[in-house]
Amino acid sequence: MTAQITGLDGWTPEALGVPGEVRPVVSAPHAVLSRTGGEVDATSDEVVRLAADLVATMRVSPGCVGLAAPQVGVGAQVFAVDVTGHPKSVTVHGTFVLCNARVVEASRWKAGREGCMSVPDLTGDVKRASRLVVEGVLPGTGRPVRIATDGFEARALQHEIDHCAGLLFLDRVAGAHAIYQRKVYL
Incomplete structure (x- = not known):
């Protein structure tokens, strides 16, 4: 599989046309974190603002490589990802936001350590696919995207x-x- 993204076609968070606001991140056991988010109309003004806010919040959060709408208290299927500059990253597609995303192919399962802004004191070993194809929709444009x-x-x-x-x-x-206390570096 060749790592690629189709449908992005020059899309950037700035193309949303609205400035993002930093939102507070909720922590477990907040109820929104355990509910399935609703599908969204990726072209709605509300979703475009949410997408911009997710990017803004992610960018000011040290070590953050992704942020989903439930983490800012919104039960919606919208998230931002950017692994640029992370020491574990090899394949990097930059900053993007997806709506109503779903996994369409997954293979080569491997365990790895994960942390989360909504579970700030813990990390854990999670088995995930190391090769993945995801389909979703870009906010603002409603254009479908396929990420390998x-x-x-x-x-x-x-x-x-x-x-x-x-x-x-x-x-x-x-x-x-497989759950560990997060190490704090001073």
Whole structure:
């Protein structure tokens, strides 16, 4: 599989045409984090503003490589991802936002450590596909997108799609033995 994205065609968060506002991130056990988000009209003004806000919030959050609408208290299937500059990243498609995304192909399952802004004190080992194809819709344009990716970017996409489905990484760990206290570096 060659890592690629089709349908992006020059789309950037700035193309949304609205400035994003930083929103507070909710923490577990907030109820919105355990509910399936609703599908959205990717062209609606409300979704375009939400997409811009997700990008703005992600960009000011150190170490953040993805953020889903439920994490800012909105039960919707919208998320932003950008693994640019992360030391585990090999394949990088830059910053993008997807609506109503779904996994259409997944293979080469591997365990890896994950953390989450909505579970700030813990990390855990989660088995995820390291090769992935996802389809979704771009906010603002309503244009369909197909992303074929691998490695860390594939893991980030699955993590955010899980948020939209009401799942946390804690729901995917093999058991208590695979959950760890987050290390704090001073």
